[in-house]
Amino acid sequence: MNNNLHTPSSVTSGDSFSQREKPLVYFVGAGCGAADLITVRGMNLLKAADVIVYTGSLVNPELLNYAKKHCEIHNSATMTLEEVMIVVIAAARQGKMVVRLHTGEPSIYGAVLEQMQILEANGVPYESCPGVSACFGAAASLNLEYTLPDISQTLIITRMAGRTGVPEKESIEKLAAHNASMAIYLSSGMMEKLSRALYNGGYSKDTPAAIVYKASWPDEEKYICTVGTLAETAEAHGIKNLAVVLVGDVISKSGYSLSKLYDAEFETEFRKSR
Numbered sequence: 001m002n003n004n005l006h007t008p009s010s011v012t013s014g015d016s017f018s019q020r021e022k023p024l025v026y027f028v029g030a031g032c033g034a035a036d037l038i039t040v041r042g043m044n045l046l047k048a049a050d051v052i053v054y055t056g057s058l059v060n061p062e063l064l065n066y067a068k069k070h071c072e073i074h075n076s077a078t079m080t081l082e083e084v085m086i087v088v089i090a091a092a093r094q095g096k097m098v099v100r101l102h103t104g105e106p107s108i109y110g111a112v113l114e115q116m117q118i119l120e121a122n123g124v125p126y127e128s129c130p131g132v133s134a135c136f137g138a139a140a141s142l143n144l145e146y147t148l149p150d151i152s153q154t155l156i157i158t159r160m161a162g163r164t165g166v167p168e169k170e171s172i173e174k175l176a177a178h179n180a181s182m183a184i185y186l187s188s189g190m191m192e193k194l195s196r197a198l199y200n201g202g203y204s205k206d207t208p209a210a211i212v213y214k215a216s217w218p219d220e221e222k223y224i225c226t227v228g229t230l231a232e233t234a235e236a237h238g239i240k241n242l243a244v245v246l247v248g249d250v251i252s253k254s255g256y257s258l259s260k261l262y263d264a265e266f267e268t269e270f271r272k273s274r
Contacts, residue, residue, distance in 0.1 A: 022125060023125045023126050023127040024092040024095070024096070024097060024098060024124055024125055024126070025088055025092055025098045025099075025100060025119055025124055025125070025126040025127075026045050026049075026097070026098070026099050026100065026126065026127050026128070026129055027100045027102060027106050027110075027112050027115070027116070027126065027127070027128045027129065028042045028045055028046065028099050028100065028101050028102065028106075028128075028129045028131065029042060029102060029103075029104060029105045029106050029110075029129060029130050029131015029132070029133075030042070030054070030055075030059045030060065030063055030101050030102060030103055030104065030131055031060075031104065031131045031132040031137070031216070032103075032104050032131075032132050032133060032134045032136070032137030032138075032215045032216050033060055033134075033137060033214055033215060033216040033217035033220070034060070034137075034216040034217065035060050035062035035063050035065070037132050037137065037216055038063060038131065038132075039129060039130065039131065039132075041129050042129045042131065043066055045099050045129060046063065046064075046066040046067055046099055046101070047066050047067070047068060048068075048097055049067060049068070049071055049097050049098065049099040050071060050072065050091065050096035050097050050098065051071065051072045051073075051074070051087070051088070051091040051096050051097070051098045051099070052064065052067055052071055052072070052073045052074070052098075052099045052101055053073075053074045053076050053079075053084055053087060053088060053098065053099070053100050053101065054073070054074070054075060054076065054099075054100075054101035055076055055077065055101065055102050055103050056075035056076065056077035056078075057077040058103035058104075058242075059101055059102070059103050060217070063101065072091070074087055081114065081115070084100075084115070085115060085118050085119075088100060088115075088119070088124075089118075089119070089122050089124055092119075092124045093124075100112075100115065102131070103131075104131055104132065104133040104134050105130055105131045105132065105133035106128065106130075106131065107128075107130070108133050108157060108185070109159070109185060109186065112128075132216075133157075134183075134185065134212075134215050134244045135155075135157060135183035135185075135244055135246070137212075137215035137216040138183070138210070138212035138215040138222070138244050138246060139246075140215075140216070141212055141215055141216065141220060141222055142210060142212065142222060142224075142246075142251070144210075144246070144250065144251065144253075145250060145253075146181040146183075146248070146250055147181070147250075148250045148253075148256035149256055149257040149258070149259060149260075150255070150256050150257045151248075151249050151250050151255060151256045152179075152180045152181040152248055152249065152250050153180075154178065154180035154181065155180065155181045155182070155183060156175050156178065156180050156181070156182045156183070157182075157183050157185070158170060158172070158175055158182065158183075158184055158185070159184060159185045159186040159187055160172060160184065160186065160187035160190050160193065160194055160197070162186065162187075162190070171197070171201075172184070172194065172197035172198060172201060173197050173200050173201035173202075174201065175201065176197065176198050176200075176201025176202045176203050176247075177201050177202040178202075179202055179203060179207075179248070179249075180248065181246070181247070181248035181250050182246070182247040182248055183244055183245070183246055184244065184245040184246075184247065185244055187245060188211070188213075188234060188239055188240060188241055188242070188243035188244075188245060189240045189241055191230045191231040191233075191234045191235075191245075192230075192231040194230060194231075194245065195227055195228065195229075195230040195231050198227045198230075198247060199227055199228065203227045203247060204227065205226060205227050205228030206226050206227070206228065207226060207227045207247060207248065207249065208224065208225075208226060208247075208248065208249060208250075208251035208252045209224075209225050209226055209227050209229075209230055209245065209246060209247045209251065210222065210223065210224050210225070210245070210246040210247075210251055211223045211225065211230070211233060211234055211237075211239060211243050211244075211245055211246075212243060212244050212246065213237075213239050213242060213243040214242050214243070215244065221237060221239070223237060224251065227247060230245065
């Protein structure tokens with residue numbers, strides 16, 4: 001990198017970094033779409049920021065209304081990693097507070113670690129603020145519970161291999177063998193291939209599925225279907241991107257046992273059995 005920036009591989013013992021320092025950069029999860037689904041902490045960070053670098057292709061621009069009048073705002077959709085980090089580190093070196101606003105929950109497909117390591121290499125303290133990921137926005141939209149007793153106690157968050165590869169041990173086929181609840185990102189343009197992989201991996205063609213397009217946005221769309229009808233459902237409604245696919249028997253909302261947590265015969269630290 002240029003502009004006197006260090007990459008992680010160029011860190012020396014003199015480039016010490018301490019998390020005890022007050023952060024100058026905050027990675028903030030914008031949530032899955034609706035402007036009021038950002039956390040209170042995230043909203044307050046946006047209000048305090050001197051510089052905001054936001055993922056313009058996916059973040060709701062209404063969130064920028066929280067920014068103060070003279071905040072410097074950059075849309076990272078048109079920027080490279082190097083260009084983003086030059087802006088962020090230059091502002092931090094001037095003592096400005098920077099918010100790097102990512103879509104959803106940055107720890108899921110957010111490409112944040114590479115940015116954090118560059119900040120560490122340049123001695124810039126940072127902090128993370130979580131957000132609501134699309135699979136949770138989709139679950140809220142469908143009033144869905146991913147972990148129903150006797151049906152599934154596991155949620156797998158994954159994606160199909162595309163321009164970015166997926167480790168072979170994490171292929172859809174291998175993960176489908178668990179028959180757990182599954183939320184599949186970045187794959188709505190490959191529905192036929194996805195449906196085939198799910199079926200080949202172990203889900204029946206009749207396994208319930210759902211497609212949620214732009215969860216929590218004003219133009220959200222949601223469709224209940226099956227593993228076998230994913231492709232035709234997406235085609236019928238013109239969905240090619242910006243959707244999360246949910247798979248699993250929990251979508252039918254039936255056949256499950258009631259939670260032990262509220263069972264009168266189940267004793268807890270706060271309640272005796274009756």
